[in-house]
Amino acid sequence: MENKLSRNLFMIPYALWIILFVVSPILLVVYFSFFDIEGNFSFINYKNFFTPVYMQMTFSSFWYAFLITVLSLLVAYPTAYLVTRTKHKHLWLLLIIVPSWINLLLKAYAFIGIFGTYGAANSFLEFIGIGSRQLLFTDFSFVFVAVYIFIPFMILPIFNALDNLNPSFVYAAKDLGASKWVTFRRIILPLTMDGIKAGCQVVFIPALSLFMLTRLIAGNQVITLGTAIEQHFLVTQDWGMGSTIAVFLIFIMFIIIGLTGFRKRGA
Amino acid sequence: MTTSAIIQFNNVTKNYDNNPPILDEVSFKIERGKFYTLLGPSGCGKTTILRLIAGFTEATSGEIYFNGKKINHIPANKRQVNTVFQDYALFPHLNVYENVAFGLRIKKMKKQAIDAKVKEALSFVNLHGYEEREIKNMSGGQRQRVAIARAIVNEPEVILLDEPLSALDLKLRYQMQYELRELQRRLGITFIFVTHDQEEALAMSDEIFVINKGKIQQSGTPNDIYDEPINRFVADFIGESNIVKGTMIADNLVEFGGKRFACVDRGMDPNEPVEVVIRPEDMEITTEENGMLNVTVDSQLFRGVHYEIGGRDQEGNEWLVQSTKKSVVGEKIGLRFDPESIHVMRFNETEEDFDRRLDSYSEEEANGK
Amino acid sequence: MNNFEGFTLEWYRELFHDTRLLIIVLNTLVIALLSALIATIIGVLGAISIGNYKKRHSQNALLAVNNVLIVSPDVIIGASFLILFTMAGIQLGFYSVLLSHIAFSIPIVVLMVLPKLLEMSPTLIDAARDLGASRWDVLTKVILPYISPGIVAGFFMALTYSLDDFAVTFFVTGNGFSTLSVEIYSLARRGISLNINALSTIMFLVTIMMVIIYYYLTQRSGTKGVGFRR
Incomplete structure (x- = not known):
């Protein structure tokens, strides 16, 4: 009895946290999505969400998130593979991970400097004879910076998957006559699929809802779902519409998690 | 107490x-x-x-x-x-x-x-x-x-x-x-x-x-x-043992492997089906003519201190013997053992009944002498 | 960055004369330390509660709920917390930011502590009970010391989460209160300034220091005792 009581006492703060900060915010968002800007109950927000304006925004948001995920994966997989081959692999991994410890704002801010009219990127372009051009506030710079920021998050799970791969499998495949490509295609890739899925999950969901980078790096060239939420909550004060987009994002999030499996981010 | x-x-x-x-x-x-x-x-x-x-x-x-x-x-x-x-x-x-x-x-x-x-x-x-x-x-x-x-x-x-x-x-x-x-x-x-x-x-x-x-x-x-293991599980779990099916003909007489042997167990019903235990180290290898029970050797392993010899009798029961003497696979050998080496177990006997039966005839013996 | 004319500490001096900025730095640190501390306490209690469930699937179900805030995009956390605080009548400012930071740091603490807890052999608890320990003794003399590396790691993760956070804070900060990330954002929206450059350098150094301290701590707890070999 004493055992059960103390166990329940332990549970209280954590249970309160779950109720107050996990469950109720989601319920509140769903609740608010049914109110228009005047505070009347209606489905107007959902009706609006399925108009071309929002649909196009949703589509472009998905397109950029997809682009960012694929590009990060293309960079991250070979990098993770090379890192597992190196002698001091954990040191190398650490060096790759360190940038992710630095405040996102600082990284974004540094890129404003680099991509600015008088920044390092333009000096370089001028030096090789292309001449300076508008880099900041373009979709190119947005994707570039986003990929740069997300790469460590993509590398980590893939590195872990590759690192946990029993090398005997690779030897066994070679022993059975598989070429390098076949070994990769039939053995390494399927066995590290979980790492790839985890990496895509931790990149795609945040990429879909980026809002700070869109403002600082992309100017207003790129409007993602995240930006729209921020706009509705903090600028136009249309919480109902903002909540509707948030409900949609939460919905998408659960679908993606369902597809890629539920795991913790990063470590 | x-x-x-x-x-x-x-x-x-x-x-x-x-x-x-x-x-x-x-x-x-x-x-x-x-x-x-x-x-x-x-x-x-x-x-x-x-x-x-x-x-x-x-x-x-x-x-x-x-x-x-x-x-x-x-x-x-x-x-x-x-x-x-x-x-x-x-x-x-x-x-x-x-x-x-x-x-x-x-x-x-x-x-x-x-x-x-x-x-x-x-x-x-x-x-x-x-x-x-x-x-x-x-x-x-x-x-x-x-x-x-x-x-x-x-x-x-x-x-x-x-x-x-x-x-x-x-x-x-x-x-x-x-x-x-x-x-x-x-x-x-x-x-x-x-x-x-x-x-x-x-x-x-x-x-x-x-x-x-x-x-x-x-x-x-x-x-x-x-x-004196009480049942097959105990006999099998503790030490190596040969456990074969047999019949208790009368007190101090048990039949197994197609032959009758003198033993020291008593207190069972006449012709009761029983299980018989003989430890491998209690059996001695001899020639076919001198054996109380004859088996054909079908396996032999050298265990360091002794040989472990496996064989079958005419009824198909398996016998394991530990011996310092070597034998040859395929040969027929004889086995000898004392009446004291034979231990007879009844089916489904509880520990209390087992103890009571053992006590009854050990007391008898003590009184008899 | 432009018109580079030589090194100067001018911008740092200006930075430290700027009392508004100094207050923001202090705010950021106080929020980070307080939220990490409280999140660690609640997170450890949460991990112990989850660990108490012996069935694997109830543990996994609780972990799934635990991880919701980790996988949720920052914007959604920020927006939903904004609704929450407004509905609850909590004025936006120090307390709303503190509560948010505690809230999103708790799950990471749980994730750092739980593996240590699950790795602990249950016979250790039996052994302590066997030697006369009460439940409180078991907690303070066996469980907490055993999971302390996880607790330290969790605390540091919570600290970095808090220092790093921009998006959630941005939503719940209100007018009068600001943290460094939010301040840099609003300055950066107005363009490059050398003032931010100096600020960034400080933040960068703090981050690097945190990384070093963290690795030193985990390294030490990982190889504890080797130095004492006789």
């Missing part, structure tokens, strides 16, 4: 949810100052008995007495017993000294008293001078000793040992068997030792409980259990 019983189980049953019971109506008494072994295959319920005594789990029904007091609902930290765990369960964040001192510190004993007791306990297990070592820098055998020191330092009336030697290699295990037995003699307290290793049980115990499927199959001294 109950004064010497330190632990008593009365019809104790333990089951989880609606699964079949792990312990089924178990009753026994444990006397003060002896070395007991609970012996049985894994999952037989022997560790559950230990956990019930230690207080880590509660009985579903039945009573458990300690020094005459019912202890069913007394929590583990209030019981006068200490446990040596299979994985030793030494606290990795504490060094050797602090591990041993843990129980004394809980009791809020004075520093000097703790110091003296810990040092004494450590010298008892030959670990004097290891006080400041971290647990992870100790070998398996040393950890074992720390675990024992941590238990004995609290001066419990009973020490429970849960397969404490199973993680050690063979040589160290033999050495620790001697040390544990010696330690129990010196301390004079009750040890309850759980193992699945029958050799270990035979070598160390005053008293063995053979357990299978949640029931105590047989209890007794190592000699009793080895020489």
